[in-house]
Amino acid sequence: MNGTFGVVRTxxxxxxxxxxxxxAPLLKLLSQLNKETDFIVIDxxxxxxxxxxxxxxxxxxxxxxxxxxxNVGLARAxxxxxxxxxxxxxxxxxxxxxxxxxxxxxxxxxxAACRDAVQLSSNGIAAIGPRxxxxxxxxxxxxxxFSRLIFRKxxxxxxxxxxxxxxxxxTSGTLLVLENLQQIGDMxxxxxxxxxxxxxxxRAKSLGxxxxxxxxxxxxxxxxxxxxxxxxxxxxxAQHNPSRTYYSSRNRTHLYRRSxxxxxxxxxxCVRFLLKASWLVICSQNRRQYxxxxxxxxxxxxxxx
Numbered sequence: 001m002n003g004t005f006g007v008v009r010t011x012x013x014x015x016x017x018x019x020x021x022x023x024a025p026l027l028k029l030l031s032q033l034n035k036e037t038d039f040i041v042i043d044x045x046x047x048x049x050x051x052x053x054x055x056x057x058x059x060x061x062x063x064x065x066x067x068x069x070x071n072v073g074l075a076r077a078x079x080x081x082x083x084x085x086x087x088x089x090x091x092x093x094x095x096x097x098x099x100x101x102x103x104x105x106x107x108x109x110x111x112a113a114c115r116d117a118v119q120l121s122s123n124g125i126a127a128i129g130p131r132x133x134x135x136x137x138x139x140x141x142x143x144x145x146f147s148r149l150i151f152r153k154x155x156x157x158x159x160x161x162x163x164x165x166x167x168x169x170x171t172s173g174t175l176l177v178l179e180n181l182q183q184i185g186d187m188x189x190x191x192x193x194x195x196x197x198x199x200x201x202x203r204a205k206s207l208g209x210x211x212x213x214x215x216x217x218x219x220x221x222x223x224x225x226x227x228x229x230x231x232x233x234x235x236x237x238a239q240h241n242p243s244r245t246y247y248s249s250r251n252r253t254h255l256y257r258r259s260x261x262x263x264x265x266x267x268x269x270c271v272r273f274l275l276k277a278s279w280l281v282i283c284s285q286n287r288r289q290y291x292x293x294x295x296x297x298x299x300x301x302x303x304x305x
Contacts, residue, residue: 012092014039015081021098036107073192097172101220109217126209129169130217143213146265173219195251206260242289249297
């Protein structure tokens with residue numbers, strides 16, 4: 001790559017899903033997107049979101065602001081935005097959480113990186129993700145490889161110095177190649193929120209597509225909530241409230257039973273889940289709520305399609 005990102009003409013739609021957003025970070029993200037790409041904002045039933053409508057619609061590249069009457073879940077909201085991108089004939093769709101922040105020229109850098117990766121791939125690119133940096137700790141997140149139990153450093157994608165093999169990309173900042181979505185399928189709506197990106201990535205990889213992480217663009221994004229938990233502070237797990245623990249427990253238990261889930265991930269995640277659940281049940285002030293939600297989630301996993 002020659003580093004000249006500004007020459008790339010964007011052919012993308014950014015999908016931003018909101019739910020009780022902090023207005024300042026959201027407007028900052030939309031301002032950054034407005035400089036480079038069309039975007040759609042889909043709100044998942046936030047009661048007071050009307051206060052933000054005029055501030056969002058002032059952006060000239062806002063294709064649509066859609067306020068859903070209730071919280072239909074992250075997966076369903078993403079699918080609504082992705083379908084909009086497909087119906088309008090866009091080549092790419094970007095997915096964003098409401099509290100992410102972008103490096104300069106993020107969209108053009110990502111599209112240039114994707115086109116470069118396509119030339120290196122013999123399988124087809126399902127998605128490409130940026131380097132994630134946690135703004136709270138400045139820690140860079142490695143591109144996950146579940147085929148390795150230890151020494152999971154970034155592995156070059158077909159000899160590239162800036163692109164890396166990934167078995168998983170988080171939702172926010174990820175660029176989807178829409179022409180491949182018909183074969184891979186949409187986000188799994190029955191998952192509602194947690195592990196939606198994980199399941200989709202596993203499905204894409206099982207069908208032979210490549211997932212690629214790149215250093216050519218950076219997304220500033222904090223995963224989970226702040227916590228004094230040493231496992232959280234070490235970056236080994238994310239901290240969420242008790243209600244989210246229900247979905248994460250249910251969906252990961254469901255994923256353990258899927259044939260397309262990598263064995264390496266299953267082995268690692270079972271241990272991590274056990275450590276996390278033990279910490280929450282023993283040490284958390286909300287231990288009773290966490291225990292009830294973890295138990296209910298594991299039990300309800302068999303009800304998912």
